[in-house]
Amino acid sequence: MADSRDEWHVRDRVLYPGRTVLVMGIVNVTPDSFSDGGRYAAAEAAVAHGLDLVRQGADLLDIGGESTRPGAEPVPLDEELHRILPVVRALAAHTDVPLSIDTYKAETARQALAAGAHIVNDVTALGDPDMAEVVRSSGAGLVLMHMRGTPQTMQANPVYDDVAADVARFLEARLQAAADVGIAGRRVVLDPGVGFGKTAEHNLELLARLAELRRLGRPVCLGVSRKGFMGRLLGRSAEERLAASLAAACFALAAGAAQIVRVHDVAPTRDAVRLFRALQERQHPSV
Secondary structure, eight states: OOOGGGOEEETTEEEOTTTSOEEEEEEEOOSOOTTTTTTTOSHHHHHHHHHHHHHHTOSEEEEESSOOSTTOOOOOHHHHHHHHHHHHHHHHHHOOSOEEEEOSOHHHHHHHHHTTOOEEEETTSSOSTTHHHHHHHHTOEEEEEOOSSOTTTTTSSOOOSSHHHHHHHHHHHHHHHHHHTTOOGGGEEEEOOTTSSOOHHHHHHHHHTGGGGGGGOSOBEEOOTTOHHHHHHHOOOGGGOHHHHHHHHHHHHHTTOOSEEEESOHHHHHHHHHHHHHHHHHOOOOO
């Protein structure tokens, strides 16, 4: 019998993150993202970058017009739309890869979906009271993420009783809240929010126990690419964190705890995932 995590319904498509790991390429149309801010802020550069990520093997593209790095200032709705709509339209016209819009604003999500997006990646897990209806009525896929506070406040002394258990309870509650307004579970994936309102120690504990999210029965989208806690642990700049990013992703895959990986570096991640799967398929039980 098929596992419920095998399917993710995103508008008119069905994706299968439970059967093969999906690589989600990041397209930041922002001047201030922590890793590549400003590099693809112009629409033409962002579109070219997105198409390049598809050529590298991205299964999905996640397009964002507002940075959610710690301390980032909010972006007005009109500015966010100005940044992302030309990119969504152009990518929808030039690639068949499903497009995700990284936003917590219902109106941004509505217009991006009308422009050709398939998924809403919401770091506030339906914090905007109008977001649930936008997602429900469009049939869009949904990523629900855990974040304590806002980007401006989330790193101000975050405290948990038990970070892994607390995150799991939060995501379970938001999954139920989505179901209560008519968003079927098969349309939802969960993101533990590594780096969002968590210390380096919290992030390590959360990753080590990520498999605990499997009890919620939905795919997990893991965003650890170039995260700041890696820099603090290893003394590496954002551009020097590829090896650490791959290590964290493969650790999660080995635990069966991630079905989607959201990354800046698509080609090396794709290689790592393919080799990991090839080895896993040939692994024999210990005698």
